[in-house]
Amino acid sequence: MITTGSISTVIENNVATITFYHPASNSFPSKLLQQLTDELHLLSKNTNIALIILKSEGASTFCAGASFEELLAIKTQEKGTQFFSGFANVINAMRTCPKLIIGRIHGKAVGGGVGLAAACDYCFAMDSSDIRLSEIAVGIGPFVIEPAVSRKIGKTAFTEMTLNPMEWKSAQWALENKLFTEVFSTSDSLDKRLLAFVSELSAYNPLALEAIKKVLWEGTETWDKLLNERAAISGALVLSTATKSALQKFKK
Template sequence: MEPGFVKTEINASGLAVITFSHPAHNALPSALLSGLADQINDAGTRKQTRLILLQSAGEKTFCAGASFDELQAIPDETAGKVFFSGFGRVINAIRSSPKLVIGRVQGKAVGGGVGLIAACDYCLATENAAIRLSEIDLGIGPFVIAPAIERKAGISALTVLSLNPTRFFDAHWAAQHGLLHGIQPDITALDAAIGELATQLMDKSQSALTALKRTLWRGTDDWDELLDRQAAISGRLIVGPEARSRLTNT
């Protein structure tokens, strides 16, 4: 299978478009997680960047979450923690970026993909968007992404998502619970709405937007350590007998 890619393009107006792609429904193996974190960090430090847009390739699935093949190949608890820490690095890259990060969601998101949506500062989607946390079905849990989801949607919505691992919740449910901030009928309308929002935001004071972002993320200064601890929980569980059996039989 092709390894996928992460790429960044910064246009003349200062919009840094970060696109990730993987042939397995835009799943995120370690290499792509590392690339996402690095490119978000890099885009945020570039003088010409005024706004970051995070998107995936294609017209269907936004993100299938963790790479299933890589989950099956994790040899031990230490390697498991390292893998799940990749999601923590991406979330913390978005959190610590001085630039606002806008999410573009064209379709379904599972597991870690929901974490990406939750971490974005503002997120727009199509009617085809839907979210699902499948981790409990795999014998683990959404531990690394849970703080980001709880911050946006609250503990009740996190509970509902976590305890219904086979159910997709539609875009309107996600919007009602604060994970999405606008829904468009199709991709054409979505891109038009994103273009309009980006034009407005890039014309605003960058100092004011950076200060606003710090305010919006108030109370998360411990997330480097928190998400690392959460990754350790997933790393331990993924190599346990229950998770091994579920991964084998899925």
């Protein structure tokens, strides 16, 4: 049985903080992806909030991406496409959400975790928040998250990450390549700056903030179709013998 993890939201003043958790390094099974998508849609309609903070629990890994346990359980292309559509739906929910989304990337991010960071509008991270796109090493590829990641770091840097799937890129590299916006040496300094940032930003005209959000995501209007097409590519590849074997090795 796949442990589902949790999604929780706390609203304080006019800022909503979404926290996700899974015991396997904050990875995402499909049910948790759906819960996060639903929560983003719900908060999108809440006129009492101006900003959203996205974070995860723990002190080590921010997000390990897709649930290997669930990936190994996929038996049909339909189920594979459905699973990877979960990441597509989350990214599109973040993209179309009228609230600016601020990421708190407290630790390492792998695969879909990098995609989540890229879909945030502004990212605070720790200097230990290394990143990696390991998908090609397990026989698939970062197809669904590519548009969001490339939008932030550019196709050249995305290629560098994708074709070196076993190489961790440092938080400084992520900062220099614009995935992270600010990087800190301690969690205390990160949270102090994050609090000051959201307190100031959330006091501005909410209509102006929503208008800025639209401008920031101009040119992504085709992503509903595009990301689902990418999910179908991964959904087919995950059935291959090579991918199943590689997933087993990574899981161990």
